[in-house]
Amino acid sequence: MSTESTPHRFGTVALVGQPNVGKSTLLNAMLGLRLSIVTPKPQTTRHRILGIVTRPDAQIALLDTPGLHRQTRRALNHQLNRIARQAPEEADVLVHVIDGPKWNDEDEAIWKLLAPLGKPVLLAVNKVDKLADKTRLLTFAAQVTREHDYAGVHFLCARRGDGVAVLLDDIAQLLPEGEAAYAEDEFTDRSERFLAAELVREQLMLLLGDELPYATAVEIEQFEDTAKITRIGAVIWVEREGQKGIVIGAAGAQLKKIGSAARRGMERLFERRVHLELWVRVRESWSDDAAALKQFGYTD
Numbered sequence: 446m447s448t449e450s451t452p453h454r455f456g457t458v459a460l461v462g463q464p465n466v467g468k469s470t471l472l473n474a475m476l477g478l479r480l481s482i483v484t485p486k487p488q489t490t491r492h493r494i495l496g497i498v499t500r501p502d503a504q505i506a507l508l509d510t511p512g513l514h515r516q517t518r519r520a521l522n523h524q525l526n527r528i529a530r531q532a533p534e535e536a537d538v539l540v541h542v543i544d545g546p547k548w549n550d551e552d553e554a555i556w557k558l559l560a561p562l563g564k565p566v567l568l569a570v571n572k573v574d575k576l577a578d579k580t581r582l583l584t585f586a587a588q589v590t591r592e593h594d595y596a597g598v599h600f601l602c603a604r605r606g607d608g609v610a611v612l613l614d615d616i617a618q619l620l621p622e623g624e625a626a627y628a629e630d631e632f633t634d635r636s637e638r639f640l641a642a643e644l645v646r647e648q649l650m651l652l653l654g655d656e657l658p659y660a661t662a663v664e665i666e667q668f669e670d671t672a673k674i675t676r677i678g679a680v681i682w683v684e685r686e687g688q689k690g691i692v693i694g695a696a697g698a699q700l701k702k703i704g705s706a707a708r709r710g711m712e713r714l715f716e717r718r719v720h721l722e723l724w725v726r727v728r729e730s731w732s733d734d735a736a737a738l739k740q741f742g743y744t745d
């Protein structure tokens with residue numbers, strides 16, 4: 446509750462962690478909205494996604510990031526790591542998300558990246574629903590905090606939203622005093638055009654095999670609002686001619702499936718009827734091509 450004696454707070458929070466630990470699921474749970482795309486595959490998130498939570502006592506700008514990972518061979522991977530490293534620098538509070546009560550070298554490396562920034566770091570132990578023996582959580586937390594100076598530890602099931610409200614309260618307390626920077630009804634700084642491309646990419650991640658999703662990028666060519674319907678045209682870029690047929694499928698069945706699922710996601714998020722048309726085109730080795738990365742919105 447906000448009274449005259451409790452100041453309003455505003456600040457930025459970066460969600461940081463290894464790929465696939467549930468950062469985007471957590472962002473969505475905090476927002477109460479499917480803003481950031483989520484799939485069972487690592488490296489689903491390729492951008493810095495801002496989600497804005499507005500409450501009476503605080504406005505919280507949440508930054509979802511691609512997971513920090515070691516492989517940096519392709520230009521795209523290099524770019525993903527760059528985005529993931531930048532967010533903590535601009536944030537006031539950091540949330541290190543991990544997958545259950547497990548700590549490995551990658552987490553140690555992430556801690557070493559965050560600690561020197563001198564900002565409060567919260568540890569969010571996610572996916573606790575997968576754990577039969579919950580007592581392990583307490584011994585784990587005691588052990589990790591003995592060696593690492595976290596400002597707090599939270600146990601979450603982001604998928605169900607468990608623990609998320611308490612985490613938000615804790616974050617709000619740690620933010621600096623300040624006026625809200627965004628309008629009350631603003632929930633992101635991203636355009637619908639961008640969000641539409643992401644929803645197509647989510648279906649590519651979900652419906653294509655293990656390797657192919659990483660060879661695809663989505664570019665919106667048409668985005669037209671009319672009174673009754675929004676018309677969206679998107680190009681799915683692949684890296685080789687042979688990949689085109691796989692995305693399209695026999696008699697276009699796969700592309701149709703991708704299109705209708707993505708369209709449903711858009712209608713839900715935009716709260717409007719959407720007409721979506723998809724094309725598949727080849728851009729040789731785009732993920733290692735600086736000009737293509739720029740064209741597809743992966744670099745500024």
Ligand SMILES: Nc1nc2c(ncn2[C@@H]2O[C@H](COP(=O)(O)OP(=O)(O)O)[C@@H](O)[C@H]2O)c(=O)[nH]1
Pocket residue numbers: 462463464465466467468469470471482483484485486487488489490512571572573574575601602603604605
């Ligand atoms: N069991 C379980 N799975 C989760 C939870 N949170 C996220 N996931 C799943 O973990 C996978 C990766 O989630 P995502 O949010 O994309 O992770 P990110 O790469 O860190 O952004 C998805 O399949 C999610 O549904 C959770 O609390 N419990």
Ligand SMILES: [Mg+2]
Pocket residue numbers: 468469470482489490509510511512
């Ligand atoms: Mg993600």
